[in-house]
Structures are given as C-alpha cells and as structure tokens.
Amino acid sequence: EVQLVESGGGLVQPGGSLRLSCAASEFTVSSNYMSWVRQAPGKGLEWVSVIYRDGSSDYADSVKGRFTISRDNSKNTLYLQMNSLTTEDTAMYYCAREYRYDSGSWFDPWGQGTLVTVSS
Amino acid sequence: QSVLTQPPSASGAPGQRVTISCSGSSSNIGAGYDVHWYQQFPGTAPKFVIYGNNNRPSGVPDRFSGSKSGSSASLAITGLQAEDEADYYCQSYDSSLSRSVFGTGTKVTVL
Numbered sequence: 001e002v003q004l005v006e007s008g009g010g011l012v013q014p015g016g017s018l019r020l021s022c023a024a025s026e027f028t029v030s031s032n033y034m035s036w037v038r039q040a041p042g043k044g045l046e047w048v049s050v051i052y053r054d055g056s057s058d059y060a061d062s063v064k065g066r067f068t069i070s071r072d073n074s075k076n077t078l079y080l081q082m083n084s085l086t087t088e089d090t091a092m093y094y095c096a097r098e099y100r101y102d103s104g105s106w107f108d109p110w111g112q113g114t115l116v117t118v119s120s
Numbered sequence: 121q122s123v124l125t126q127p128p129s130a131s132g133a134p135g136q137r138v139t140i141s142c143s144g145s146s147s148n149i150g151a152g153y154d155v156h157w158y159q160q161f162p163g164t165a166p167k168f169v170i171y172g173n174n175n176r177p178s179g180v181p182d183r184f185s186g187s188k189s190g191s192s193a194s195l196a197i198t199g200l201q202a203e204d205e206a207d208y209y210c211q212s213y214d215s216s217l218s219r220s221v222f223g224t225g226t227k228v229t230v231l
Contacts, residue, residue: 044222047219047220058218100213104213107211108171
C-alpha cells in the first residue's frame, strides 16, 4: 500500500530545533516531488516546502532561511529540519507526494501528520 | 494568508445539495490551472475527493462533483449525508508564487 508515515514531532521551546521524518512505502521518494504542508490548530492548510526530483527545493516565505527539506534515498525518507522555531510554527505537519503537471499539481497520498508544539 | 477564498461554512439537511465556492485570481484558477478538492475529518489528514476540476478518485461517491469557470471553482455535494460533515479545501497552483496554494477551508454541517 502506498503510504507515508511521519515522526519526530513534539514540544520544543521557542528558538529550538526539531527534525521531522517521513518514511515512504511502495513508491520512491527521490522519483517524486515531495512536500510538507502544515496546519495550525483550528486553521487551514499551509504549504511549507517542496523538494524536487533533482534535489532542489523551495520554501514558503514564512519558513525560508529557518527550515531545510532533504531526503535520504537509501532510507526512502523525507526530512524537514526546523530551526529558530517560534510559536507561529505550532502546527500539525503533514508530508505528501505532490503530482505536478502542466495544468497544476495535487497532493496524494498524505501522511497521518506529526504535531509540533512550540511553547515555553 | 490563503490565496484562494472559500466561505467559512455551509450547511444542509440530509438529502439536500450543498455547494462550496473557491475564488481565485488570474495567476491561479483564472490562468487555467486545475482545481482539486480535499475532505478532512477532525484529527485526520486531508484526502482528495475531486482532482482535475471534476474528476472523482475511485471510492469517492458520485454525489461529489466539481466545476470550474473563469477564476472560480465549486464543489457540490448532492444527496447530503451525515458522513459528509467535514472540512473541505480547494487547492490549485499559482504561477506568480510558483507554488501550490490552498483555499481558506469550508466547514460543512449536516443539519
């Protein structure tokens, strides 16, 4: 079954760091665009970052310079290194495979999410 | 700061039809990019119910349908059922931002 399983969330103090992981099954992470999407409590979905097949990446302005997306091809796993965390980063973080084509893009599948709470 | 605008809520009695709008601009929906719709239950990940404006993935009931016109799109749920009570998000691609964008989300309540 094609699936994604996130881990690594937790409680961290403002200014701290955290690394999220997303393990993929039944498909190859490096052959796909892979994204992180987050959802603050009671709020909507916000795209965070994408890593392309060639290994290049892109970020939302709100996390640029603080977050780094990467992958380990041998482990078929996606990562999100989050530094200089603020309370505004508190959210459920989802990884998702992104299908991008001429007329747009969509996300499927999604992981179950991992909760990041930034609080003192 | 969502780029696509949806009404915060929509409701209907069982069996009725509910329509959710998704308003974009000339750099996303109006530029010809497809619109996709996701259903999200509390505490669970989003799952897409419509892709490519009006296509249903296998397993999604045919009471779900999508449409697109100009810079807007709509999701319709006909024959509303209690199990359809969830949050719904539209999503497209924005050429000026060079990234995917989501709608503000709509909570559907079955009365």
